[in-house]
Amino acid sequence: MDAYDDLATLQRETFDYFIHEANPANGLVRDKTEADWPASIAATGLALACYPVGVERGFMSRSAAVERTLATLRFFWNSPQGPEPDATGYRGFYYHFLDMQTGRRAWRCELSTIDSTFLLAGALAAAEFFDAEAQAEAEIRTLAEALYRRADWRWAQDGGETVTHGWTPEREFLKHRWEGYDEALLLYVLGLGSPTHPLPPSSYKAWTTTFRWEHCYGYDYLYAGPLFIHQLSHVWIDFRGLQDPFMRSKGSDYFENSRRATYVQQRYAIENPRGFDGYGEHCWGITASEGPGPSTLKLNGIERRFEDYAARGVPYGPDDGTLAPWAVVASLPFAPEIVQPTIAYCIHQAKLKAANAYGFKAAFNPTHPGSPDNAFGWWISPWHFGLNEGPIVLMIENERSGLVWKLMRACPYIRSGLQRAGFEGGWLASSHASRPS
Numbered sequence: 001m002d003a004y005d006d007l008a009t010l011q012r013e014t015f016d017y018f019i020h021e022a023n024p025a026n027g028l029v030r031d032k033t034e035a036d037w038p039a040s041i042a043a044t045g046l047a048l049a050c051y052p053v054g055v056e057r058g059f060m061s062r063s064a065a066v067e068r069t070l071a072t073l074r075f076f077w078n079s080p081q082g083p084e085p086d087a088t089g090y091r092g093f094y095y096h097f098l099d100m101q102t103g104r105r106a107w108r109c110e111l112s113t114i115d116s117t118f119l120l121a122g123a124l125a126a127a128e129f130f131d132a133e134a135q136a137e138a139e140i141r142t143l144a145e146a147l148y149r150r151a152d153w154r155w156a157q158d159g160g161e162t163v164t165h166g167w168t169p170e171r172e173f174l175k176h177r178w179e180g181y182d183e184a185l186l187l188y189v190l191g192l193g194s195p196t197h198p199l200p201p202s203s204y205k206a207w208t209t210t211f212r213w214e215h216c217y218g219y220d221y222l223y224a225g226p227l228f229i230h231q232l233s234h235v236w237i238d239f240r241g242l243q244d245p246f247m248r249s250k251g252s253d254y255f256e257n258s259r260r261a262t263y264v265q266q267r268y269a270i271e272n273p274r275g276f277d278g279y280g281e282h283c284w285g286i287t288a289s290e291g292p293g294p295s296t297l298k299l300n301g302i303e304r305r306f307e308d309y310a311a312r313g314v315p316y317g318p319d320d321g322t323l324a325p326w327a328v329v330a331s332l333p334f335a336p337e338i339v340q341p342t343i344a345y346c347i348h349q350a351k352l353k354a355a356n357a358y359g360f361k362a363a364f365n366p367t368h369p370g371s372p373d374n375a376f377g378w379w380i381s382p383w384h385f386g387l388n389e390g391p392i393v394l395m396i397e398n399e400r401s402g403l404v405w406k407l408m409r410a411c412p413y414i415r416s417g418l419q420r421a422g423f424e425g426g427w428l429a430s431s432h433a434s435r436p437s
Contacts, residue, residue: 003340003343003344006343006344006347007332007340007343007396007399007400010329010343010347010353010359010360010392010396011053011057011392011393011396011397012057012059013353013356013357013358013359014358014359014360014389014392014393015050015053015054015057015059015389015393016059016357016358017029017357017358017384017386017389018046018047018050018051018054018386018389018390018393019059019060020357021033021358021384021386022047022068023039023100023101024067024068024071025071026071026072026075026103027044027047027068027069027071027072027073027075028044028072028075028098028100028103029043029044029046029047029386030043030100030386031043031097031385031386031387032383032384032385032386033358033383033384033385034383037100038097038098038099038100038106038107039097039098039099039100039103039106040096040097040098040115040386040387041094041095041096041097041098041112041115041116041118041119042096042112042114042115042118042119042386042387043385043386043387043389043390044072044119044122044386045115045117045118045119045120045121045122045123046118046122046235046386046387046389046390046391046393046394047068047072047122047386047390048069048072048073048119048122048123048125048126049121049122049125049126049235049236049390049394049404049407050390050393050394051065051068051069051126051129052065052125052126052129052130052403052404052407053393053394053397053403053404055129056397056401056403057397065130066130066134066136066137066140067136069126069130069140070136070139070140070143073123073126073139073140073143073144073147074143075103076088076089076094076119076123076147077143077146077147079103080104081150083169084169085105085108085169085170086104086105087104087105088103088104088105089111089116090111090167090169091111091151091152091155091156092116092147092149092150092151092152092197093111093112093113093116093151093152093156093166093167094111094112094115094116094119095109095110095111095112096109096110096111096112096115096166097109108168108170109168110165110166110167110168110174111166111167111168112165112166113156113163113164113165113166113178113187114165114178114183114184114187116151117184117186117187117190118186118232120147120148120151120190121186121190121236121408123143123144123147123148124144124148124408124411124413124414125236125404125407125408125411126140126144127140127141127144127145127411128407128408128410128411129407148190148194148413149194149195149196150196151190151191151194151197152197153190153191153194153197153198153199154197154198154199154200155197156191157199157203158173160177161202161203161206162177162178162179162203162206162207162210163177163178163184163187163188163191163199163203164176164177164178165177165178178207179207179210180210180211180212180224181210181211181212181222181223181224181229182224182229183228183229183232183233184207184233185233185237185254186232186233186236186237188203188204188207188417188421189233189237189414189417189418189421190413190414190417191203191417192204192416192417192418192420192421193412193413193414193415193416193417193418193420194413194417195413195416198420201420201421201422204244204420204421204422205245205422208244208245208246211246213250216264216314216315217263217264217267217268217271217315218267219260219261219263219264219267220250220260221252221257221260221261221264222246222250222252222254222257224261224313225286225311225312225313225314225315225316225317226286226287226288226311226312226313227261227262227265227285227286227287227313227314227324227327227330227331228287228288228327228330228391230257230258230261230262230331230334231258231327231330231331231391231395232330232391233254234254234255234258234333234334234395235330235390235391235394235395235398235404236404236405236408236414237405237408237414237418238255238398238402238405238408238409238426238427239253239254239255239258239426240253240255240426240427241253241255241425241426241427242254242255242418242423242424242425242426242427242428243423243424243425243426244421244422244423245422248424253425253426255333255334258331258334259334259335262331262334262335262338262339263335263338264314264315265284265285265286265314265331266281266284266338266342268284268286268314268315269281269283269284269286273315274319274321275302276319276320276321276366276367277321277366277367277378278321278323278350278366278367278378279321279323279366281338281341282341282342282344282345282349283323283342283345283346283350283366284323284328284342285323285324285325285326285327285328285342286312286313286314286319286322286323286324286327287311287312287313287324287327288309288310288311288312289309289310289312289322289324289327289362289363289381290308290309290322290362290363290381290383290385291306291307291308291309291310291312291320291322291363291365291379292306292308292320292322292365292368292370292379293305293306293307293308293320294306294307294308297368297369299367299369304320304321304367304368305320306320306321306322306365306368307320307322310322320365320367321365321366321367321368322363322364322365322368322379323363323364323365323366324362324363324388325343325346325352325360325361325363325364326360326362326388326389326391326392327388328342328343328346329343329360329391329392329395329396330391330392330395331395332395332396332398332399333395333398333399336399346360350364351376352364352380356384357384358384358389359384359389359392360388360392361380361381361382361383361384362381362383362384362385362388363380363381364376364378364379364380364381365378365379365380366378409427415428
């Protein structure tokens with residue numbers, strides 16, 4: 001099987017997560033394959049962008065995609081919005097986790113600004129794809145716009161310049177804000193582009209003043225440790241050639257920055273400063289992920305501390321030998337020349353796709369021995385996560401056809417948000433946004 005077939009098969013198998021780990025009645029998508037686990041609004045937003053890919057690739061019919069998309073958007077539009085602790089959302093934002101059946105808040109979790117961003121981005125992608133005059137597709141467009149217009153981005157600033165991570169009915173706004181280079185690039189673009197409650201341009205400038213420009217393994221780049229930070233906003237927006245004032249001052253752009261961050265990951269794995277098993281040219285991908293811990297084991301005379309879920313990163317850590325194959329795939333458009341051989345290694349040598357319903361499992365750790373009955377001989381996650389599956393489907397598609405990028409280029413709110421942030425060049429320089437043919 002060649003690299004093209006590997007990608008096509010991986011994309012198809014991964015897409016099945018959004019068909020089978022969802023509630024068709026309300027469109028909610030399970031966060032994780034563990035029994036009785038709630039839905040994630042981020043996974044649901046990724047699903048909304050994946051359905052157009054499914055239609056284009058023949059994974060599902062257009063009518064089935066319309067039905068699932070409409071169920072999702074109707075649910076979010078009609079679900080209870082308010083300060084009550086058992087609502088679905090408030091001020092146009094939604095709780096991070098929702099009960100799969102009722103759609104109400106799960107676990108006393110936070111109203112999440114970033115996860116709401118991914119949900120709204122998925123809705124806007126669907127609105128661009130379903131462009132027929134049929135009543136059902138027109139309703140998709142109406143609901144997606146209404147949901148986006150309802151989000152009160154200014155409220156989410158809580159009187160500050162940058163945007164807060166979220167809010168709970170019990171403690172109100174969370175103390176943390178979107179500061180430092182992170183996945184909030186998309187959040188600020190959507191917030192700036194809002195026609196109803198927009199963020200002021202000063203909020204974006206305040207965010208970029210918190211950036212760290214570093215030199216690592218021969219590369220000058222805007223630093224963020226976990227690889228997902230360099231990927232998630234790029235799932236939706238084609239940043240090739242687009243420059244905001246910060247990137248203009250560096251003679252770079254965010255796409256090139258993600259390419260360099262991908263190479264830094266590979267270089268780190270080759271040098272392997274902490275001496276973990278397996279790391280190398282074709283075995284890397286350090287990001288926020290589940291892990292085999294928390295535990296401490298003495299292995300080959302070395303005491304190793306293993307973490308459970310952690311925002312693992314390069315080059316400063318934390319790093320406990322845990323790798324995430326999905327994070328490799330999500331860098332495919334940035335550096336296919338090093339990503340494709342790594343995907344091939346994960347499939348054919350490490351066998352990380354064997355006997356899995358939805359492509360790659362979430363993470364693996366060749367240093368940790370895993371459970372005694374584990375056929376791999378090392379720890380491998382037993383679960384799949386929607387937040388991992390979506391970027392695999394979408395970034396493979398962006399590399400193959402650019403579909404999601406084309407859809408979002410046609411969205412006037414994305415264009416407006418980028419322009420208000422000070423972006424110039426790239427596709428913004430064209431007189432009109434291109435649409436998929």
